Amino acid sequence: MGMTFKRPWLAHYPKSIPGRINIEEKALHMYLQEAAEDEPEKVALEFMGTEMTYEEVYHQSLALCERLQSLGIEQGDRVAIMLPNCPQAVISYYGTLMAGAVVVQTNPLYVERELENQIVDSGAKLIICLDMVYPRVMNIFGHTNLEHVIVTKVEEYLPFPKSMIYPLMKKRNHQMLVNTYHTDHTHSLNTLIKNGHPTQVNSVSVDPKRDLALLQYTGGTTRSAKGCMLTHRNLVSNTAQALTWMYKIDHGNEVILCALPFFHVYGMTVGMNFSIMDRSKMVIVPRFEREQVLKTIQKQKVSIFPGTPTMYIGIINDPHVHKYDLSSVNVSISGSAPLPFDVQMRFEQLTGGKLVEGYGLTEASPVSHFNLVWGYRPKGSIGLPWPNTDVKVISQETGEMVGPGEIGEIAICGPQIMRGYWRRREETRASFQEEWLLTGDMGYMDEEGFFYIVDRKKDMIIAGGFNIYPREIEEVLFKHDDVQEVAVVGVPDLYRGETVKAFVVLKEGATVNERELDIYCRKYLAAYKVPKMYEFREELPKTTVGKVLKRELTNEKKPIVSREISND
Structure with missing residues (x-):
């Protein structure tokens, strides 16, 4: 190598952060077990009024582990988890790891094509899903290696009377409910946990360096989507690094807002695994809704808020934000997309705490870089x-x-x-x-x-914290009978960071419009991947070998004639 390798960054480390830390050689789920044994009555999570102690979360995870083993799940088997943020997502995750199996995090927004591709590629034998997505799972069941489906309902972990009201709200929204399961391969998560025998778990020996904990897919689910093989040691390391970096926090007594989805590796590491390893309290919200999050921060006195720029932008622009007391928030950590400096400054003024930006990728579990929470932070770094x-x-x-x-x-x-x-x-x-x-x-x-x-270097689009791969969207649009050529790019968006735009060349005589393409795309793509803007062209700029010059499309200064699709 032409240059001597140096580590100039170490000179900026505060005295409390060592350049190297000791990584414990243990399975990730051992941190939950140890917390339950040492502090059984401590609150592990809060969800819309329900609280669960470390002992309760561990006991239910262990019961599920035993039931998974009784259904034939063995060490190294893949178990897909297709759940929003809820207690069941935590229990399913740790119960799967206890069985020695590999978690495959699956986005609940996936349509059947996306879901099938991921389940087939991972070879998952079992999937744990929400009742509302159960019909989607059953439609692809026969095309996969799936042997069992475990179904749960959000209301099963809600306190009374929310547990009674929630199903009525779902019916009002015309969402499909699955109340009974009549097949040999479909099971109720609630029933399995109640009937589990934690004392009869077959103990599994995990090699943290070699054994996989997680198959985390990098983005879209075409052939180009890849499952990152993350070991127990990978995930333990990244969580321990995060805890070391947050050296001034009140370890064991923090209240961590889990608004980032656990099915995204960022939310999984800095939300769920961080909370468990620190033995702090995670406050789980099923999805980011500004008013709900503001109320939750005030009521639960949230102290750590991992999020995305989109979330912070939403909060600082909320017309009623000053009605809420956000002063409990000491540390907010931003990832998934670049954080605008103005957003950082305004959010810090609102909370009185620190908002710092980091960097990572799925292949790194996911974090590799972070700005100092308490120290020098150069703009744009x-x-x-x-x-x-x-x-x-x-x-x-x-x-x-x-x-x-x-x-x-x-x-x-x-x-x-x-x-x-x-x-x-x-x-x-x-x-x-x-x-x-x-x-x-x-x-x-x-x-x-x-x-x-x-x-x-890659063409990946990051919109609202979601990774979107243009090639997947292009493949869907290419299949439309009226489309001759298409190029999908990310264009700047003040709220989402980037938004998806499709440049389309139609076949001669074709008359398809934006609305029709929007309806078409929604059949084959999760909502966040569907183009928000279309621009029809007679031709696309190309190199001499016929490759579309996407950079030319994104850098054009000429007036835009595209129209944005209004509905989300």
């Missing part, structure tokens, strides 16, 4: 590498490390880096340079060791 994490910038031309200020591809090495992509040796090989993970993001390090992202 993604911060410093976390303890035990080495980072370098690699030249696209030579493949060698470049010096400070020079732009290249960010490469990361550390205990949180995945084992590789599930059943994809070639993609795994292409993503690593020896032990270094090539992120696909272009950036640079300054003289002091702070890192900056300047561009994405």
